[in-house]
Amino acid sequence: MNKKIVNNKILILIFTVLYLAFNFNIVSAADIPKPTSLKYVNDYAGVIDNDTSNYLVSVGKEVEDKTGAQITVVIINSLNGSDIESYSNQLFNEWGIGQKNKDNGLLILLSMKDRKWRVEVGKGLEGAITDIYSARVMDSVAAPLFKQGKYGDGIKQVFSIFADDIAKEYNVKLDKNIKVTAPDTNAEDSNKSTPIIAYIIGGLFLIDLLFNRARVTKTLIQLIFWSSFFGGRRGGRGGRGGGGFGGFGGGDSSGGFGGFGGGSSGGGGSSGGW
Numbered sequence: 001m002n003k004k005i006v007n008n009k010i011l012i013l014i015f016t017v018l019y020l021a022f023n024f025n026i027v028s029a030a031d032i033p034k035p036t037s038l039k040y041v042n043d044y045a046g047v048i049d050n051d052t053s054n055y056l057v058s059v060g061k062e063v064e065d066k067t068g069a070q071i072t073v074v075i076i077n078s079l080n081g082s083d084i085e086s087y088s089n090q091l092f093n094e095w096g097i098g099q100k101n102k103d104n105g106l107l108i109l110l111s112m113k114d115r116k117w118r119v120e121v122g123k124g125l126e127g128a129i130t131d132i133y134s135a136r137v138m139d140s141v142a143a144p145l146f147k148q149g150k151y152g153d154g155i156k157q158v159f160s161i162f163a164d165d166i167a168k169e170y171n172v173k174l175d176k177n178i179k180v181t182a183p184d185t186n187a188e189d190s191n192k193s194t195p196i197i198a199y200i201i202g203g204l205f206l207i208d209l210l211f212n213r214a215r216v217t218k219t220l221i222q223l224i225f226w227s228s229f230f231g232g233r234r235g236g237r238g239g240r241g242g243g244g245f246g247g248f249g250g251g252d253s254s255g256g257f258g259g260f261g262g263g264s265s266g267g268g269g270s271s272g273g274w
Helices: 003-030 050-067 084-095 131-147 151-169 186-191 194-212 215-237
Strands: 041-043 070-076 105-111 116-121 269-273
Touching (some): 050 070, 050 151, 070 151, 084 105, 084 269, 105 151, 116 131, 131 151, 131 269
Parallel strands (some): 041 070, 070 105
Antiparallel strands (some): 116 269
């Protein structure tokens, strides 16, 4: 092969890899994560223990069942250069926390590497949880515990306080001891690696295409096709076994507590750090 052609292909490969890496970082910085099946607690940084998580889910569900309001905790690793107010507002509105036309949602957001917190309040709860009040609760209750590394304790306490405030607004009383079976989140954890795997496969395909005229890729495609063809013929007499439980497809595929209600936030709330 001509040396000049090889060098050109190497340059193309380098620029392609750099382009993919650059765009991957942009997407990671700008993307808002999807809610987990736990709904009321979305810990993407892995700082909350199971007992605390179960408590938040139990209280969050009780609040929603009795008032329609929705409280959720979101913990991320980093804001990636974004300001926490803009990030919080975007996440709140994209998820639709609270009920539509009532806007009775409450978001407690923590960014671990930035050591920042944000309480975003829907307009329907601004009377019960004012900006000044939410800041006072976070600064006096949560921040001291966060400084000690007791993130679960801090979140649990402020979550409980805000839940009581919402219950009072709706003239209901919370038991805070309702047993709730949380859904399995293992499937969600496995899905997080999907984009990375896709980039790796794409990179290998590109290398094969540039330096081997995609011979390996073509061989793999042929193997997959023929194995599927003969496998399908062998499995064709299997009867109805593969169609089990298909009638439940209209439900919540995550097995969680349903989605948010389409609420929005006008930007009310408070921010701080620890």
